[in-house]
Amino acid sequence: MSKRVKVNIKRQDSPDSGSYWQTFELPVEDGMNVTTILLRIAATPTTTDGEKVAPVAYDACCLEEVCGACSMRINGKVRQACSALVENLLKEQPEITLEPMTKFPNVRDLVVDRRRIFESLKRVKAWAPIDGYTPRGEPDRMSPSDQEDAYPLSRCMSCGCCMEACPQFNDKDDFIGPHAVSQAILFNTLPAGKPLESERLDALAEAGGIAACGNAQNCVKVCPKDIPLTVSIAKAGRATTIHSIKRFLAR
Amino acid sequence: MSSQTATTAISPREKYYFLARRLHSLTGLMFSGFVCFHLLINATVLTGGESFQFCVEKIHILEHMGILVPVEMATIFFPIAFHALFGIVILLTSQSNMKDYPYGGNIRYTLQRLSAVVILVFLTMHIWHMHWLGKPFGGAQFDPANATSTAAAAMQSWSLWAPIYAIGVAATVFHLANGIWTALITWGVTIGPRSQRVAGYCCVALGAVLFVAGLGAVRGFMTYSVADGNETAAVEQVEESGH
Numbered sequence: 001m002s003k004r005v006k007v008n009i010k011r012q013d014s015p016d017s018g019s020y021w022q023t024f025e026l027p028v029e030d031g032m033n034v035t036t037i038l039l040r041i042a043a044t045p046t047t048t049d050g051e052k053v054a055p056v057a058y059d060a061c062c063l064e065e066v067c068g069a070c071s072m073r074i075n076g077k078v079r080q081a082c083s084a085l086v087e088n089l090l091k092e093q094p095e096i097t098l099e100p101m102t103k104f105p106n107v108r109d110l111v112v113d114r115r116r117i118f119e120s121l122k123r124v125k126a127w128a129p130i131d132g133y134t135p136r137g138e139p140d141r142m143s144p145s146d147q148e149d150a151y152p153l154s155r156c157m158s159c160g161c162c163m164e165a166c167p168q169f170n171d172k173d174d175f176i177g178p179h180a181v182s183q184a185i186l187f188n189t190l191p192a193g194k195p196l197e198s199e200r201l202d203a204l205a206e207a208g209g210i211a212a213c214g215n216a217q218n219c220v221k222v223c224p225k226d227i228p229l230t231v232s233i234a235k236a237g238r239a240t241t242i243h244s245i246k247r248f249l250a251r
Numbered sequence: 252m253s254s255q256t257a258t259t260a261i262s263p264r265e266k267y268y269f270l271a272r273r274l275h276s277l278t279g280l281m282f283s284g285f286v287c288f289h290l291l292i293n294a295t296v297l298t299g300g301e302s303f304q305f306c307v308e309k310i311h312i313l314e315h316m317g318i319l320v321p322v323e324m325a326t327i328f329f330p331i332a333f334h335a336l337f338g339i340v341i342l343l344t345s346q347s348n349m350k351d352y353p354y355g356g357n358i359r360y361t362l363q364r365l366s367a368v369v370i371l372v373f374l375t376m377h378i379w380h381m382h383w384l385g386k387p388f389g390g391a392q393f394d395p396a397n398a399t400s401t402a403a404a405a406m407q408s409w410s411l412w413a414p415i416y417a418i419g420v421a422a423t424v425f426h427l428a429n430g431i432w433t434a435l436i437t438w439g440v441t442i443g444p445r446s447q448r449v450a451g452y453c454c455v456a457l458g459a460v461l462f463v464a465g466l467g468a469v470r471g472f473m474t475y476s477v478a479d480g481n482e483t484a485a486v487e488q489v490e491e492s493g494h
């Protein structure tokens with residue numbers, strides 16, 4: 001007789017409607033993760049009350065924790081559904097709870113509108129400006145220590161976990177979020193990103209920029225890619241202060 | 252290009268946000284410096300009423316120079332007023348989630364905000380209770396000329412003052428120690444996890460010293476015998492022998 005698991009899911013039919021809970025029960029499979037659960041529920045969407053319901057909407061893509069699409073609150077803590085193993089989740093609590101992320105507008109069930117993540121990246125110009133028709137030649141070489149600093153930051157997959165867990169990232173403020181601070185530092189370290197360094201620091205000095213961080217350091221704890229976000233934040237604090245003073249003195 | 256259009260469309264909130272947050276941090280640090288002196292000087296009461304009176308007289312040399320009030324306003328009053336007012340603005344933008352993410356840093360973040368509210372209430376009571384600014388409202392029980400005995404009398408005038416001051420000291424010392432720790436990150440002084448950890452130990456040590464000093468002072472003033480207070484006589488002797 002195989003083991004069964006109860007899954008409580010917070011559902012919402014449309015962006016403006018209210019939310020409600022439904023419970024499903026299904027057999028545990030070997031190596032099962034939360035995305036598998038949602039897949040199985042989609043096949044036979046019947047609640048524990050025997051009610052046939054619409055399948056639970058959810059996002060997923062890579063299924064190997066590199067795309068960042070499947071972030072949700074699992075047992076109250078934000079993480080990737082595709083890498084959250086049922087076996088481990090049942091050690092945390094006897095039943096699994098799934099909720100959509102709370103810091104982004106809900107679209108339906110576990111799907112949220114993650115646009116703010118990308119708006120933030122646009123605000124800090126998190127790219128290398130290499131468009132155009134003229135050849136630019138070889139970029140400067142990076143020192144090994146810069147490479148070592150930059151590589152971990154480049155693993156960010158814009159999954160939203162750090163923002164979901166950040167107490168300063170909410171509707172009351174327009175904080176860009178820890179990921180964007182870290183990406184600004186990454187592109188300021190890359191030789192190809194250097195031409196926009198000053199504009200990125202300007203963006204970090206804006207309202208909702210680096211100064212909105214309250215140093216709770218939740219971001220670094222929940223980041224599935226172990227990105228040293230608090231190091232980026234402290235670096236950004238220093239660089240933005242120096243940049244702003246220079247700006248002021250140059251006036 | 253875009254930066255140009257951005258500068259023309261910039262709102263005052265945009266323009267001064269970063270500056271205001273940095274000033275908030277700086278004024279927090281300034282006030283922390285004051286609180287360190289304040290608590291340590293108060294604790295001198297434990298070595299006798301004369302020592303505290305002596306320290307107060309030294310500070311009030313500034314009064315004879317006619318600059319006590321301007322110095323007090325510029326280095327203490329305006330900084331903390333700005334810190335408190337802008338601090339309330341910051342409080343309104345935070346959304347604690349300690350229940351879901353009970354990490355050390357998150358707990359300190361939440362306590363930093365909780366202690367700020369406690370300090371807001373305590374500081375108002377304390378200024379009314381002791382400082383001349385409280386005079387129009389029937390407070391201002393501290394008199395620098397008879398520093399030890401008036402402070403002791405003020406502390407002993409109500410049974411709840413001792414616990415209130417103990418809570419006030421605890422909240423202030425936590426806020427100060429944790430505030431210095433975060434300010435070091437804010438200004439980009441401690442960047443890596445290791446330097447932040449070491450800074451954390453230093454802040455805990457500072458906080459422990461100030462907490463003991465602060466509670467010691469409360470105890471000192473509670474147990475000081477107001478009736479046979481002779482601190483002025485003692486100071487006159489000190490000053491005479493010094494001349």
Ligand code: HEM
Nearest residue numbers: 214276279280282283335338367371427430431433434437
């Ligand atoms: C009067 C009521 C007060 C309020 C409402 C208040 C509010 C706050 C808030 C909300 C923060 C967090 C800011 C952030 O991390 O972004 C903070 C930080 C801080 N506070 Fe206060 N505070 C008060 C009193 C004090 C006092 C009495 C001291 C000194 C003992 C102090 C020293 C600091 C320091 C050093 C920081 C750290 C700033 C930083 O991280 O850069 N505050 N305060």
Ligand code: SF4
Nearest residue numbers: 156157159160162223
């Ligand atoms: S920094 Fe980490 S938690 Fe934040 S979006 Fe990137 S990968 Fe996700």
Ligand code: SF4
Nearest residue numbers: 166213214216217219
């Ligand atoms: S350190 Fe800053 S960015 Fe990270 S969770 Fe805390 S407030 Fe948010």
Ligand code: FES
Nearest residue numbers: 061063065068082
């Ligand atoms: S599906 Fe890509 S991270 Fe989970």
